[in-house]
Amino acid sequence: MQKINDIFQNYKGIIDTTLREGAQYRYSSFSLSQQILIVKFLSKIGVDRIEVGNPVIDEVRKNIVRLVQIPQRPKILSHIRNRFSDIDLAIESGIDGVNILCTVDPARLKAMHLYLAQYLENLRKNILKAQANKLEVRVSVEDFFQANEDVAMKVFQFSQNLKVNRIGIADTLGVAMSWDIEKRLTRLRKFLSTDIEVHFHNDLGQANSNAISAIKSGANWVDTTLLGIGERSGITALSTFLAALYIFDPEISKRYRLQYVTQAENTLAGMIGKEVPFNLLTNRENGFAHKAGIHLHALVNFGPETYEPISPGVFGNVRHLVYGTEISGKTDEKTVKDFYQKYGKS
Incomplete structure (x- = not known):
């Protein structure tokens, strides 16, 4: 850089x-x-x-x-x-x-x-x-x-x-x-x-x-x-x-x-009368959403900075860890709760 x-x-x-x-x-x-x-x-x-x-x-x-x-x-x-x-x-x-x-x-x-x-x-x-x-x-x-x-x-x-x-x-x-x-x-x-x-x-x-x-x-x-x-x-x-x-x-x-x-x-x-575009970091639902198993695993084990260039709180937003889908791997509800307790949503 x-x-x-x-x-x-x-x-x-x-x-x-x-x-x-x-x-x-x-x-x-x-x-x-x-x-x-x-x-x-x-x-x-x-x-x-x-x-x-x-x-x-x-x-x-x-x-x-x-x-x-x-x-x-x-x-x-x-x-x-x-x-x-x-x-x-x-x-x-x-x-x-x-x-x-x-x-x-x-x-x-x-x-x-x-x-x-x-x-x-x-x-x-x-x-x-x-x-x-x-x-x-x-x-x-x-x-x-x-x-x-x-x-x-x-x-x-x-x-x-x-x-x-x-x-x-x-x-x-x-x-x-x-x-x-x-x-x-x-x-x-x-x-x-x-x-x-x-x-x-x-x-x-x-x-x-x-x-x-x-x-x-x-x-x-x-x-x-x-x-x-x-x-x-x-x-x-x-x-x-x-x-x-x-x-x-x-x-x-x-x-x-x-x-x-x-x-x-x-x-x-x-x-x-429009939604914030999904690809802007100010979209509250998707700007900092993580779904893929490899991403979730890295976030949980190594911290948010592995897949977030900016912490969502810097821009007044929050992150979402999406689990229970066909591509989300082994991450479950407890793992996500533990993650939020350790790192927070922002």
């Missing part, structure tokens, strides 16, 4: 976007009271930033006005387009920062009746206006991994010269692999010193792995959502990323109160 100095030396924080990307999940429709509860859970866990939607939507703007009044919370950032109306309404809503999404797609620029030079001039005005209002600013390019890299770099360098807080890159289609991440990030870091934020979709099941590869290769901030919910197959799950952080560097993970993660993700699952 690699040392933390090789993997997380660039890491600065988590930007949770459950209230923006997560709202794009098919079954999401968060009421204001649910949004407040989500912010409180994320604050309790200790995520570093929270991203919300675009205040050009009346209902979103009204909710933002309420959310920013919550005490003892992380900074709340609004995801907006490179448009004057968006920045004005973001400022009006009382937000702490803006995440400005840009396009370098010639077809989209043409549809907006803009040349790239005009688009960059609009971006300059929006960045300066945000900064004049003491807002944190990130500039990203949509679908960076499919975009024209030379043009995207122009946007990034232009933004860096204006001293934005972060540059954002997204794998919007969810098809990038770890070697793509390493190659692109290494190249970006030759030209950019500004913090880099990454946003990975999970269509090929690589979102968490890609986030770790990105941090190792020079990125600083990772976008997550509770349960990993989002458009299509979602993005990097908060619980899974925090688990990786805990395994590779328990010291950095002490910044976060991991014991609330299971409760937070199960609460969100209730909001959307």
Whole structure:
């Protein structure tokens, strides 16, 4: 296993976007009271930033006005387009920062009746206006991994010269692999010193792995959502990323109160009317379930660490030893009770 100095030396924080990307999940429709509860859970866990939607939507703007009044919370950032109306309404809503999404797609620029030079001039005005209002600013390019890299770099360098807080890159289609991440990030870091934020979709099941590869290769901030919910197959799950952080560097993970993660993700699952996915460690029934005879034998005789990379109690969950099945071997009820008495369920 690699040392933390090789993997997380660039890491600065988590930007949770459950209230923006997560709202794009098919079954999401968060009421204001649910949004407040989500912010409180994320604050309790200790995520570093929270991203919300675009205040050009009346209902979103009204909710933002309420959310920013919550005490003892992380900074709340609004995801907006490179448009004057968006920045004005973001400022009006009382937000702490803006995440400005840009396009370098010639077809989209043409549809907006803009040349790239005009688009960059609009971006300059929006960045300066945000900064004049003491807002944190990130500039990203949509679908960076499919975009024209030379043009995207122009946007990034232009933004860096204006001293934005972060540059954002997204794998919007969810098809990038770890070697793509390493190659692109290494190249970006030759030209950019500004913090880099990454946003990975999970269509090929690589979102968490890609986030770790990105941090190792020079990125600083990772976008997550509770349960990993989002458009299509979602993005990097908060619980899974925090688990990786805990395994590779328990010291950095002490910044976060991991014991609330299971409760937070199960609460969100209730909001959307779905079960916590069986393959997440926050699933209370299966996240730490052991059934195979060889596993049960090892746990009973050598302790939980033989088949648990993380103790379930770290994330506020419990373990289950499943016996009496055709594959559970000789483990019986008494053996399981003795195990729980010695090691506990968490």
